[in-house]
Amino acid sequence: MYNIIDLLIEVVFIIVILVFALLPHEVAHGYTAMLLGDNTAKYQRRLTLNPFRHINPAYAGWIFGGILLGKLIPQLGFLTDLMVWVGFVLLLKPVPIHPANFRDPKKGMAITALMGPVTNLVIAFVGMFLWVLSVKTEIPYVGTYLNLFFQLLVVYNIRLAVFNLIPVPPLDGSRVLFAFLPTRYYFKVMQYERYIMIIFLLLVYNGTFDLLLNRGSQNIFNAFFGIVSKVMGL
Secondary structure (H helix, E strand, O other), rough: OOOHHHHHHHHHHHEEEEEEEHHHHHHHHHHHHHHHHHHHEEEEEEOOOHHHOOOOOHHHHHHHHHHHHHOOHHHHHHHHHHHHHHHHHHHOOOOOOOHHHOOOOHHHHHHHHHHHHHHHHHHHHHHHHHOOOHHOOOOOOHHHHHHHHHHHHHHHHHHHHHHOOOOOOOOOHHHHHHHOOOOHHHHHHOOOOHHHHHHHHHHHHHHOOHHHHHHHHHHHHHHHHHHHHHHHHO
């Protein structure tokens, strides 16, 4: 049985971490696009970590409510999972990017897309150091919560990176993979990305991609932990 205070703290941690995993991800897209010649995100003032420039706050409530209800009343799993997925998908307004402003639109989109997951992996790697450090130091009273926060920071940033690297439109992995397609096929596929995304979300929701997400995330987690353990002499 969950202690209600610990439960609320965990849910708040998850919401905060999701927001501040998604924000650097999107801002990295915008900055990379700007460096490659597309200033759209800059002109729309989206190159900031101010969450109010990026998020739809109502959907943070969907995520909070879904996670909380799911832990309190597991029998509502279908409803709460749906709330979390809808909230997660609609929480952030994507940073606008216009490929036509790139010298090479396909290559520019591939590089811009890749920098989002790379940013999450960097955050996860730094978070791994902080997590191991907090476990080693055993700070009185707040140590348990710091351990939980840094562990969740690592886990959710890794999972977000792995999720976005799946090569299905409009996820980042598709921009990288499709850069190798002939131009006429590239833009034809992009026309149907909304419908492909709907089918993809249904497959994610019914667990089709669970093995890929879990195995890929666990492998990266283990690799990061191994590197950090050696560096810190564990």
